[in-house]
Amino acid sequence: MDNKRPLILISNDDGFNYNGIQSLIKVARTIGDVFVVAPAVHQSGMSSAITFVKPVITTRIVDEPGYTVYLATGTPADCVKLALSQLMADHMPDLVLAGINHGYNNGLNTLYSGTMACVFEGILHGVPSVAFSFGDYGPNADTSVCEPVVKHITERVLQSGLPKDVCLNVNIPKMNGPFNGMKVTIGDMGRWINEWEHRVHPTGRDYYWLTGDFEMADNGRGITDYYWLEQGYVTVTPTHVDQTDYASMQQIADLLL
Amino acid sequence: MDNKRPLILISNDDGFNYNGIQSLIKVARTIGDVFVVAPAVHQSGMSSAITFVKPVITTRIVDEPGYTVYLATGTPADCVKLALSQLMADHMPDLVLAGINHGYNNGLNTLYSGTMACVFEGILHGVPSVAFSFGDYGPNADTSVCEPVVKHITERVLQSGLPKDVCLNVNIPKMNGPFNGMKVTIGDMGRWINEWEHRVHPTGRDYYWLTGDFEMADNGRGITDYYWLEQGYVTVTPTHVDQTDYASMQQIADLLL
Numbered sequence: 001m002d003n004k005r006p007l008i009l010i011s012n013d014d015g016f017n018y019n020g021i022q023s024l025i026k027v028a029r030t031i032g033d034v035f036v037v038a039p040a041v042h043q044s045g046m047s048s049a050i051t052f053v054k055p056v057i058t059t060r061i062v063d064e065p066g067y068t069v070y071l072a073t074g075t076p077a078d079c080v081k082l083a084l085s086q087l088m089a090d091h092m093p094d095l096v097l098a099g100i101n102h103g104y105n106n107g108l109n110t111l112y113s114g115t116m117a118c119v120f121e122g123i124l125h126g127v128p129s130v131a132f133s134f135g136d137y138g139p140n141a142d143t144s145v146c147e148p149v150v151k152h153i154t155e156r157v158l159q160s161g162l163p164k165d166v167c168l169n170v171n172i173p174k175m176n177g178p179f180n181g182m183k184v185t186i187g188d189m190g191r192w193i194n195e196w197e198h199r200v201h202p203t204g205r206d207y208y209w210l211t212g213d214f215e216m217a218d219n220g221r222g223i224t225d226y227y228w229l230e231q232g233y234v235t236v237t238p239t240h241v242d243q244t245d246y247a248s249m250q251q252i253a254d255l256l257l
Numbered sequence: 258m259d260n261k262r263p264l265i266l267i268s269n270d271d272g273f274n275y276n277g278i279q280s281l282i283k284v285a286r287t288i289g290d291v292f293v294v295a296p297a298v299h300q301s302g303m304s305s306a307i308t309f310v311k312p313v314i315t316t317r318i319v320d321e322p323g324y325t326v327y328l329a330t331g332t333p334a335d336c337v338k339l340a341l342s343q344l345m346a347d348h349m350p351d352l353v354l355a356g357i358n359h360g361y362n363n364g365l366n367t368l369y370s371g372t373m374a375c376v377f378e379g380i381l382h383g384v385p386s387v388a389f390s391f392g393d394y395g396p397n398a399d400t401s402v403c404e405p406v407v408k409h410i411t412e413r414v415l416q417s418g419l420p421k422d423v424c425l426n427v428n429i430p431k432m433n434g435p436f437n438g439m440k441v442t443i444g445d446m447g448r449w450i451n452e453w454e455h456r457v458h459p460t461g462r463d464y465y466w467l468t469g470d471f472e473m474a475d476n477g478r479g480i481t482d483y484y485w486l487e488q489g490y491v492t493v494t495p496t497h498v499d500q501t502d503y504a505s506m507q508q509i510a511d512l513l514l
Binding site: 042044045046047048049050051052053055056057058059077078081082085086108110111112117120124125152153156157160162163165166168182183184186187189191192193194195196198199201205206207208209210211236237238239240241242243244245246247248249250251252253255256257 | 299301302303304305306307308309310312313314315316334335338339342343365367368369374377381382409410413414417419420422423425439440441443444446448449450451452453455456458462463464465466467468493494495496497498499500501502503504505506507508509510512513514
């Protein structure tokens with residue numbers, strides 16, 4: 001790192017008025033200059049959704065030396081795309097941080113996560129990127145307990161960078177005492193069961209609430225994020241965008257061609 | 258395949274009143290029984306977004322022997338989750354088909370695609386799944402030219418199955434003459450540039466339209482879907498959900514632990 005302060009872009013999916021993003025901003029401002037582009041409306045479960053049938057409108061609500069905040073009407077992916085392609089195009093950040101999400105984005109939940117969408121956009125634009133999520137789903141979750149983890153990882157990544165096209169998915173357990181440690185894990189590709197609760201509207205129409213129970217794929221092997229979070233460890237899962245299944249290409253060619 | 262007719266679940270992101278899904282239904286009904294759960298409202302670019310801050314409401318609009326259609330107020334992922342966990346739970350389908358999308362879902366666009374979300378849910382529920390997308394973005398695209406491709410792939414997959422946890426992402430070029438052939442490809446992880454068009458609202462506020470140009474990563478190697486679609490080939494990209502970057506786990510452990 002040279003002696004100028006690093007520039008850090010921050011976004012999330014919960015929106016600006018959440019403890020999680022405020023914790024991230026607090027830590028990041030002790031390390032560098034901070035530029036925030038956050039969704040104007042809560043955007044949980046939005047995955048990498050993008051907005052193109054209507055425009056995205058921005059409002060700058062903070063403009064201080066070393067600290068800027070925009071709200072945008074779009075999704076988490078829109079916010080980071082807009083930051084890196086327009087709002088910060090003349091001065092690209094050294095790092096993208098996302099979160100701290102109120103609730104885990106571990107394992108299969110990566111697929112549905114707006115927080116992960118932020119860091120996918122970060123690496124797609126060539127910027128090292130780290131997502132943080134906390135095991136307390138409450139709107140008033142006390143995310144201050146995550147701050148030392150954020151500081152440690154942020155400093156290390158600013159110092160050493162990350163492999164090309166790889167972002168970090170960091171999940172932090174809610175503990176009564178201190179964390180038991182930190183593990184580099186794989187994302188648990190288990191499955192959701194009991195996914196919906198069926199109810200009947202007063203008018204007789206069927207409706208469904210998305211809910212569910214997760215069945216881990218770890219099976220006691222001690223290799224996935226779900227497993228280690230239950231053991232009280234902070235988990236770090238290196239994650240990339242590409243979903244091509246290289247291993248089956250010949251088999252599919254044999255089947256179809 | 259035993260002698261009972263296969264059961265095929267169909268969904269998409271454009272909604273039920275589009276030529277693409279109607280082509281898919283037409284072909285599938287020549288092969289088996291068909292169960293459709295489609296979004297009630299157009300859901301392009303929704304990625305794997307899920308609905309959980311409000312309920313999902315369903316309406317059954319067709320209920321004939323061998324042909325059922327539901328509309329659901331949620332996202333493409335919601336539609337397939339709801340079909341496989343609730344509406345079809347007593348009689349699981351042999352296959353999930355998604356599309357035919359009006360517009361490609363090739364390469365990096367997989368990340369943003371509601372069509373791909375349908376087939377991700379399919380394989381997450383253990384059902385072989387194939388997504389079809391066509392290189393005509395118009396709402397009135399003539400998708401009938403895709404029907405022989407759909408028939409070929411659907412029959413082969415019903416006959417032989419697919420590798421566990423792998424779905425197919427099929428893209429079909431818009432041609433003046435016949436296709437040049439079919440290729441099994443990797444998804445082109447190039448990059449979008451010029452992603453936004455900045456305008457100013459009459460009141461003075463900034464707004465942005467998502468747009469852009471795609472720069473291929475293929476570089477003339479002839480291995481990606483983008484490359485072969487430009488050459489007039491149908492492309493089939495085997496695709497999975499897991500995004501863990503196994504290759505960098507030790508490097509990240511060395512960096513952080």
